[in-house]
Amino acid sequence: MPEALDLQQAERKAFTLAFQDGLLDLALGLELVALVLAPLLERTRPLADWWIALLSLPILVALAAGKRLLTTPRLGRVRFLPARKVRMQAVATILGIIVLGGLLVGMAWFWLGQGHLPEWVGEMLSPTILWAAISLFSFSLAAHTLGLPRLYLYGAMYALVHPAQALLRTRPDLGALPLVPSLISAAVMLAIGGLLLTRFLRAYPPLAGEDLYGHG
Amino acid sequence: MATDKDRAYYPQAEIDAVIHSPARLKVMMYLYVVESTDFVYLVRLTGLTPGNLSSHLGKLEEAGYVAIEKEFKGKKPLTMVRLSAQGREAFRAYKESMQQILADLPD
Numbered sequence: 001m002p003e004a005l006d007l008q009q010a011e012r013k014a015f016t017l018a019f020q021d022g023l024l025d026l027a028l029g030l031e032l033v034a035l036v037l038a039p040l041l042e043r044t045r046p047l048a049d050w051w052i053a054l055l056s057l058p059i060l061v062a063l064a065a066g067k068r069l070l071t072t073p074r075l076g077r078v079r080f081l082p083a084r085k086v087r088m089q090a091v092a093t094i095l096g097i098i099v100l101g102g103l104l105v106g107m108a109w110f111w112l113g114q115g116h117l118p119e120w121v122g123e124m125l126s127p128t129i130l131w132a133a134i135s136l137f138s139f140s141l142a143a144h145t146l147g148l149p150r151l152y153l154y155g156a157m158y159a160l161v162h163p164a165q166a167l168l169r170t171r172p173d174l175g176a177l178p179l180v181p182s183l184i185s186a187a188v189m190l191a192i193g194g195l196l197l198t199r200f201l202r203a204y205p206p207l208a209g210e211d212l213y214g215h216g
Numbered sequence: 217m218a219t220d221k222d223r224a225y226y227p228q229a230e231i232d233a234v235i236h237s238p239a240r241l242k243v244m245m246y247l248y249v250v251e252s253t254d255f256v257y258l259v260r261l262t263g264l265t266p267g268n269l270s271s272h273l274g275k276l277e278e279a280g281y282v283a284i285e286k287e288f289k290g291k292k293p294l295t296m297v298r299l300s301a302q303g304r305e306a307f308r309a310y311k312e313s314m315q316q317i318l319a320d321l322p323d
Contacts, residue, residue, distance in 0.1 A: 007245065007248065007249055010245050010246055010248075010249045011249035011250070013261065014246060014249055014250050014253075014261055017257075017260060017261065073256075074256075075256065075257060075260055076253065076254040076255065076256025076257030076258070076259070076260060077253065077254045077256075077257055077289075077294070077296075078250055078252075078253040078254070078257045079250065079251040079252045079253070079296075080250055080251055081249070081250060081251050082251075204260060207256055207259065207266060
């Protein structure tokens with residue numbers, strides 16, 4: 001009986017059920033591949049920094065389509081109590097601030113390149129340290145809020161991608177070697193996502209019709 | 217809702233017989249922690265079969281504990297289930313009763 005009435009656990013289960021499809025893991029893994037590939041493509045194609053956006057867009061579209069076509073028909077829909085919604089909005093706001101902060105840092109770096117900022121600011125704003133800090137903080141926040149501990153690991157994996165990109169840009173003699181840790185990380189995420197998706201599809205076959213409850 | 221027989225077993229508190237069944241308790245518990253869900257999500261959460269869940273929801277609806285609302289998502293009909301105010305209150309009272317009974321049990 002005490003287990004049956006653990007309401008916090010029940011609410012957590014109701015919430016995390018929606019993340020058992022592995023689609024988020026697959027999207028994060030593919031996004032990491034995109035982050036690794038973008039600098040390589042920048043070398044050979046004229047689109048420069050647009051590559052990351054071009055590679056990310058289909059991933060986001062596929063994630064949304066997967067949720068709509070695979071997850072919802074098998075799992076159904078849920079609306080959470082205001083307390084959970086407020087928490088999610090707070091996290092979205094914090095993540096928005098982080099992204100905005102990242103953009104500001106990017107602009108600061110641009111100005112620094114133009115010689116408009118003192119040198120010590122440049123040392124403070126080391127892109128590798130900032131990228132790692134932002135990755136670890138945002139993934140940890142998401143892991144805590146969503147109740148998905150594997151996101152802590154993903155945060156660490158994302159934190160490593162910037163040093164790899166920097167090495168790739170500055171040390172062409174190393175070839176593709178700096179990419180290996182990030183590609184392994186991406187492979188781990190894709191494997192976890194694939195496993196979760198397979199399990200999800202087996203565990204939750206589509207029910208006969210979305211609106212099964214024959215009232216009214 | 218408690219019968220005289222129930223009261224003899226549980227003298228300290230009233231036990232709501234509508235909620236006091238494992239399957240309906242599960243349904244009430246999950247509906248208590250969300251605003252509303254559709255039928256499919258509730259099947260997944262509770263692990264009950266659609267037929268079984270439908271039967272239990274019927275009993276809970278009859279008692280006035282759940283409200284079934286028909287909506288449309290685009291052109292598709294969607295049935296959302298939620299606890300009524302009465303159901304929410306009944307579940308809270310049930311939880312308190314059970315805690316009271318368990319607390320009163322001798323070691």
